[in-house]
Amino acid sequence: MSEQDFELADRRSEEEREAQIAAASRALKIAGRVRCMDCDCSISLARIRAYPAATRCAECQTDFEQEQRCR
Known part of the structure; x- marks a missing residue:
């Protein structure tokens, strides 16, 4: 693989990751929860990815x- 192929693969990987983050954010907003119901802190993106219906941090x-x- 050439240097250009690696750069293209990296760019595509980054674009996919950003799209997944955006999709998780949209799904969370649709579900209506971005903040913990107990402490009102933001629910981490990692938690949202693992369990999109999370209502607590x-x-x-x-x-x-x-x-x-x-x-």
């Missing part, structure tokens, strides 16, 4: 699940 979700186990 990872920290608050962990706390919530621990509270549920103790009951």
